[in-house]
Each structure stands twice: as C-alpha cells, then as structure tokens.
Amino acid sequence: MDWTFRADAPIYTQLYEQLTLSIVAGAYAPGERLPAVRELAVDAGVNPNTVQRALSELERDGLVFSQRTAGRFVTEDAGRIEQERREIARTRAGEFLAAMERLGYDREAALALLEEMKGEET
Amino acid sequence: MSTILECKALTKRYGAKEALGGIDLTLETGRIVGLLGPNGSGKTTLIKLACGLLTPTAGEIRIMGEKPSKTTNAAVSYLPERIALPLWMTAAQAMDFYGDFFADFRRDAAEDMLGKLNMERTQTIRTMSKGTREKLQLILTMSRAAELYLLDEPIGGVDPATRDYILKTILTNYSENSTVLISTHLIADVEQALDEVVFLREGAVMLHESVDAIREEKGKSVDELFREVFAC
Numbered sequence: 090m091d092w093t094f095r096a097d098a099p100i101y102t103q104l105y106e107q108l109t110l111s112i113v114a115g116a117y118a119p120g121e122r123l124p125a126v127r128e129l130a131v132d133a134g135v136n137p138n139t140v141q142r143a144l145s146e147l148e149r150d151g152l153v154f155s156q157r158t159a160g161r162f163v164t165e166d167a168g169r170i171e172q173e174r175r176e177i178a179r180t181r182a183g184e185f186l187a188a189m190e191r192l193g194y195d196r197e198a199a200l201a202l203l204e205e206m207k208g209e210e211t
Numbered sequence: 212m213s214t215i216l217e218c219k220a221l222t223k224r225y226g227a228k229e230a231l232g233g234i235d236l237t238l239e240t241g242r243i244v245g246l247l248g249p250n251g252s253g254k255t256t257l258i259k260l261a262c263g264l265l266t267p268t269a270g271e272i273r274i275m276g277e278k279p280s281k282t283t284n285a286a287v288s289y290l291p292e293r294i295a296l297p298l299w300m301t302a303a304q305a306m307d308f309y310g311d312f313f314a315d316f317r318r319d320a321a322e323d324m325l326g327k328l329n330m331e332r333t334q335t336i337r338t339m340s341k342g343t344r345e346k347l348q349l350i351l352t353m354s355r356a357a358e359l360y361l362l363d364e365p366i367g368g369v370d371p372a373t374r375d376y377i378l379k380t381i382l383t384n385y386s387e388n389s390t391v392l393i394s395t396h397l398i399a400d401v402e403q404a405l406d407e408v409v410f411l412r413e414g415a416v417m418l419h420e421s422v423d424a425i426r427e428e429k430g431k432s433v434d435e436l437f438r439e440v441f442a443c
Contacts, residue, residue, distance in 0.1 A: 096432035099423035100403050131382045134375065135403045136243055139423065 104143035113174035220270035248411030288357035321354035
C-alpha cells in the first residue's frame with residue numbers, strides 16, 4: 090500500500106483513516122487477518138507504537154477485532170463496514186459541496202454539474 | 212515499561228565551554244526517540260556520555276540504573292558519528308570483529324542486510340564510499356540484540372532511497388523492549404518513525420514530547436516546529 094502522511098495532523102489518526110479506507114474499499118475483506126503491527130509499521134515507515142494506537146482505535150470502532158494469539162481481523166459484520174463506508178462518503182460529499190459553494194455553485198448547480206458529467210470518465 | 216536512561220543535572224564542560232548544562236532527562240524502554248537540535252547543541256556529547264566515552268563534569272547519567280560501564284555497554288549498541296573501524300577491514304572481517312566483541316551480535320541478520328543492500332563482503336572499508344560506510348556501520352549496530360541503541364547521525368550521508376531502507380532496518384530490527392535514540396538534523400525523514408522527540412538547545416533540554424502530541428497540539432509537524440523554534 091502507498092502511505093502518505095500530512096504534516097498538520099497526528100500520524101496515528103492518518104494511519105487510522107487510511108486503514109479504515111482500505112477496509113471499506115475492500116482491500117482487506119471482512120474477516121481477513123490484518124498484517125502484524127511490526128509488518129504494518131515497516132511497510133508504512135512508522136513507529137510500531139503508532140500502528141498499535143491506530144489499530145486500537147479501529148477496534149474501538151468495531152471495524153477490527155483481535156484474537157489473543159491469532160492477531161487482528163477485519164470485522165465480519167458487513168453492515169458495520171457499509172455504515173462506515175456511507176459515513177465516509179457523506180463526509181466527502183459534504184467537502185465537495187462546500188468546495189463548490191466557494192466557487193459560487195449552489196446545491197442545484199452542483200448537482201446539475203454532476204448530472205452533466207455522468208457519462209464522463211474521471 | 213521501565214526506565215532505560217536517566218540523566219540528573221547532567222553537566223559536561225570542555226574547558227570553559229559548557230556542552231551540557233545540567234540536563235534532566237528520562238527515557239522509557241520500547242521507544243524510538245529523536246534527539247534533535249542544531250549543531251553544537253550537545254547531541255553527540257549526550258550520546259558519548261551514555262556509552263561511557265566521556266565522563267560527566269557534574270551530575271549523573273544512568274543506563275538501566277547503573278553508571279555507564281563495561282556491563283552497561285554490553286547492552287548498548289552505539290553508532291558513532293564517523294566510522295570507527297579500521298579501514299583495512301573488509302565487510303566480512305568487520306562482522307567477524309563484531310561477533311568476537313559482542314555476545315548479542317546476530318551474524319545472520321547482518322549477512323541478510325548486507326545482501327539486501329547489495330554490498331560486497333570482500334570490499335575493504337577504505338574503498339567504500341561515505342554512504343556505503345554508513346550503511347555497513349548501521350548494519351553492524353542494528354545486528355546486535357541490544358537494550359539501547361544510540362545512533363549518532365545514522366542517515367546523514369546516504370541518498371533518500373537508502374535513507375528509507377535504513378529507517379525500515381531500524382524499525383525491523385529493534386525489539387519491542389529496546390530503546391532507540393537517534394540524533395539527526397534530517398527530521399522530516401525520521402519523524403514518522405519516532406515516538407517522541409527531545410529538543411536540545413545550547414546544552415539544555417527545551418522540549419521532550421511525543422510526536423503525535425506535538426502534531427495534535429500545534430497542528431504542525433516536528434520538522435516545522437523545529438524550523439520555527441530554531442529559526443536563525
């Protein structure tokens with residue numbers, strides 16, 4: 090995976106966001122075992138304690154669960170993953186609408202533009 | 212979690228010049244710590260005090276509760292600022308040398324890293340480029356199963372791709388119970404691998420904080436904070 094980190098936010102929150110995206114996008118399937126902490130740390134070039142912290146957050150959110158000896162797994166609850174996907178999509182859509190508003194496009198105009206672009210490739 | 216390194220009012224003077232002015236610092240096990248500061252702020256002095264190459268003028272430094280000695284050094288893996296091996300040695304001989312000196316040297320790990328970095332076992336240090344020498348020294352240092360790694364400017368002379376490899380080498384090889392202290396100017400390159408940072412300024416600790424706490428509170432990276440704090 091390609092990891093990039095911005096300067097203006099904690100690394101563990103960014104790691105958490107990127108892992109969440111991987112899960113909702115299906116890069117890690119429901120029930121799939123996640124790489125070990127050290128493996129993820131080396132892959133992303135970050136501190137293992139930071140990875141630990143991000144994974145704990147994912148666990149608290151119910152997106153990931155851990156089995157004492159076997160490691161960490163993506164939740165098998167497809168509904169929970171779908172709910173998270175929906176939430177992220179809403180946030181992104183909100184950001185898009187806000188950006189359009191700054192350009193002087195109201196909701197109607199923004200939607201009309203989306204409609205117009207329907208057939209186009211992105 | 213326990214304390215691996217503790218300084219109390221640690222002072223070092225070279226003649227009239229004060230390199231460290233009574234610092235208090237405690238480092239816990241299991242962390243990767245960045246020792247950051249401009250030139251002449253006391254980074255190398257602190258590291259040399261920790262491995263017993265210098266003795267304090269006043270105050271004290273303790274490694275696992277003891278004064279630096281042969282006993283503590285058996286658990287401390289030190290990477291000096293400049294390569295400290297005889298130039299006639301080949302990479303293989305340097306590994307032999309480390310194997311003879313340090314009971315915790317993992318020869319297989321060293322061989323493995325040497326291979327991954329496409330380094331020649333038969334090349335003498337004399338004929339190695341600056342970057343290759345640094346890589347060899349780092350491989351030797353990280354191949355020890357130490358409690359405390361003291362890395363004085365480990366990535367200064369290598370290209371960015373090798374820098375990434377070296378960071379990954381550090382992340383792969385340190386154990387969860389060991390501690391890594393890295394002094395460097397190249398903050399942006401190491402920042403995301405660090406748990407916490409210590410800022411030194413003119414021989415004093417001006418900041419000791421976790422990287423994510425800095426990013427959370429200040430909304431900027433440690434690199435940006437450093438540039439701001441030490442702006443000339």
